[in-house]
Amino acid sequence: MLGMDDMLAVEGVSVAFPGRLVLDRVSFSLARGAFCGLIGSNGSGKTTLLRTILGIETPSAGTIRIAPPASVGYVPQKINFDPDMPLRARDLIALGLDGHKFGFSLPLKSRRALVDEMLAAVDATGFADQRIGNLSGGQQQRVLIAHALIRRPQLLLLDEPLANLDLRAVAEIILLLRRLSQEHGITVLVSAHDMNPLLPVMDRIVYLANGKAASGSTADVVRTETLSALYGYHIDVIRVHGRVLVIAAGAPDEVEQKLDAHPAHVAAIP
Amino acid sequence: MNFWAGFFGSGPVQTALVVGGGAAVVSGVIGVFTIIRGQSFAGHALADVSSAGGAASFLLGINPLFGFLAMAALAGGAMELAGVRRAQERDLVTGIVLGAGLGLTALFLYLDVTTGSMTGAAISVMFGSMFAIPAAVIPLASLTGVLALAVTGFIYQPLLLCSLDASLARVRGINVRLIGLLHLLVLSLAVTLSAMTIGAILSTALLIGPAAAALRIARRPAAAIGVAVAIGLAATWGGILLAYDSFYWTPGHGWPVSFFIVTIIFVVYVCSGLRRV
Numbered sequence: 001m002l003g004m005d006d007m008l009a010v011e012g013v014s015v016a017f018p019g020r021l022v023l024d025r026v027s028f029s030l031a032r033g034a035f036c037g038l039i040g041s042n043g044s045g046k047t048t049l050l051r052t053i054l055g056i057e058t059p060s061a062g063t064i065r066i067a068p069p070a071s072v073g074y075v076p077q078k079i080n081f082d083p084d085m086p087l088r089a090r091d092l093i094a095l096g097l098d099g100h101k102f103g104f105s106l107p108l109k110s111r112r113a114l115v116d117e118m119l120a121a122v123d124a125t126g127f128a129d130q131r132i133g134n135l136s137g138g139q140q141q142r143v144l145i146a147h148a149l150i151r152r153p154q155l156l157l158l159d160e161p162l163a164n165l166d167l168r169a170v171a172e173i174i175l176l177l178r179r180l181s182q183e184h185g186i187t188v189l190v191s192a193h194d195m196n197p198l199l200p201v202m203d204r205i206v207y208l209a210n211g212k213a214a215s216g217s218t219a220d221v222v223r224t225e226t227l228s229a230l231y232g233y234h235i236d237v238i239r240v241h242g243r244v245l246v247i248a249a250g251a252p253d254e255v256e257q258k259l260d261a262h263p264a265h266v267a268a269i270p
Numbered sequence: 271m272n273f274w275a276g277f278f279g280s281g282p283v284q285t286a287l288v289v290g291g292g293a294a295v296v297s298g299v300i301g302v303f304t305i306i307r308g309q310s311f312a313g314h315a316l317a318d319v320s321s322a323g324g325a326a327s328f329l330l331g332i333n334p335l336f337g338f339l340a341m342a343a344l345a346g347g348a349m350e351l352a353g354v355r356r357a358q359e360r361d362l363v364t365g366i367v368l369g370a371g372l373g374l375t376a377l378f379l380y381l382d383v384t385t386g387s388m389t390g391a392a393i394s395v396m397f398g399s400m401f402a403i404p405a406a407v408i409p410l411a412s413l414t415g416v417l418a419l420a421v422t423g424f425i426y427q428p429l430l431l432c433s434l435d436a437s438l439a440r441v442r443g444i445n446v447r448l449i450g451l452l453h454l455l456v457l458s459l460a461v462t463l464s465a466m467t468i469g470a471i472l473s474t475a476l477l478i479g480p481a482a483a484a485l486r487i488a489r490r491p492a493a494a495i496g497v498a499v500a501i502g503l504a505a506t507w508g509g510i511l512l513a514y515d516s517f518y519w520t521p522g523h524g525w526p527v528s529f530f531i532v533t534i535i536f537v538v539y540v541c542s543g544l545r546r547v
Contacts (some may be wrong), residue, residue: 036319056437074437074439074441079435085488086490086494088489092434095434099428099442100439102428
């Protein structure tokens with residue numbers, strides 16, 4: 001059920017790929033205006049979950065509910081833009097408005113004004129007329145966010161927007177997302193393999209491991225009991241200077257037995 | 271004055287200007303998308319395979335445009351049916367279809383030469399013979415060109431979005447597979463037209479060369495298409511003019527048009543590198 005104040009409800013969603021259950025009865029809900037991190041290591045199903053919410057993947061069980069009108073913006077994982085791609089930042093943003101329409105769109109003043117507004121909203125006005133392939137990773141992310149925002153979605157999904165960015169760009173993108181969330185009341189769900197940059201801004205977390213999800217406040221989810229239950233073996237959660245380290249102190253039992261033949265200290269960071 | 275009157279008064283020259291110009295326009299438009307989508311090799315393969323149809327039409331005594339068209343559409347369909355996702359596998363399938371098609375070309379050209387004693391067929395199919403294009407081809411060639419441009423204009427925006435990133439397109443409800451298929455169909459029409467004019471082997475030059483140069487110069491998709499069309503037209507018409515003039519350079523025989531067209535395109539491409547955006 002979608003609660004009165006809920007933007008998104010994921011109810012018992014399973015997604016199976018041939019020979020593999022990627023998501024196993026995942027459930028969580030997001031209140032309107034929430035800023036939620038979707039955290040998990042590579043291959044834990046973050047992208048699959050986002051694609052299922054978007055309706056690109058079909059769940060084998062469960063339901064996705066989005067508060068009407070279900071307007072969802074999406075920023076996909078890193079796109080490798082060719083430097084030869086004849087497309088300016090403003091052209092990519094305009095495609096967010098009418099890229100799905102057949103025929104041509106007239107270069108109306110209102111259309112240009114809307115693109116200019118989006119450029120300003122993501123601080124991209126300075127490189128609006130440069131080719132998308134010549135921009136830095138952080139600049140490309142801004143343009144992709146504007147591409148997703150131009151249809152004024154209520155829910156914004158971002159797939160690893162911080163990956164491959166330098167520290168400064170990471171901080172700038174996070175500040176931008178928080179500002180958009182606060183000023184426009186947009187519900188944000190952002191995936192990341194490292195939760196640390198998001199800790200100051202996210203008010204909720206969905207942690208994915210083994211195809212299962214744990215969700216709640218960061219304090220509830222990121223602790224030894226919850227994550228150990230999720231991974232199925234003992235996990236240590238260590239907090240250092242406001243940062244979180246999630247460490248598997250040992251390997252799972254069955255692996256441990258095999259390792260006994262070659263005793264060595266094993267520390268795996270999931 | 272005499273020269274220009276002779277040039278524009280000649281029937282074969284008129285046909286070459288019209289068909290060649292049409293091929294340049296269509297190739298310029300489609301070529302930009304072909305490069306953006308990373309399908310240059312597919313474009314080349316379609317053109318090469320279409321030569322089997324061209325060769326067969328000499329045997330059957332039909333309009334070669336039909337032969338080129340049928341074979342290009344067949345090859346495009348085969349590539350799409352293979353339905354591979356990874357670029358590497360796509361190149362593999364393209365290569366296999368290309369090999370099979372060229373095998374047929376070898377057979378048909380051999381039969382053309384041995385049984386039909388059409389010794390010019392090989393040169394004509396592979397390298398084009400613009401001054402030998404029958405004027406009767408113009409209506410069908412125009413129809414082919416207009417169809418290719420109309421479809422491309424219709425899917426212009428979704429095609430751009432698909433070419434950028436498939437997932438960006440999918441979330442907007444675009445049928446990425448259908449758009450890809452339509453582009454491949456249009457690509458076969460384009461290479462057929464240019465195979466008719468400058469030959470199957472060289473048609474890639476008209477498809478890829480002007481578009482590649484345009485992508486170095488233009489910053490917007492529409493501008494890139496405009497520049498590609500302009501370069502293609504300049505090369506094709508300039509090539510026809512030079513080939514016509516070459517009859518006076520070496521008495522008794524002229525030089526092939528295709529040589530001039532491809533040379534102009536090559537020079538323009540090299541020069542475009544000097545002015546990168």
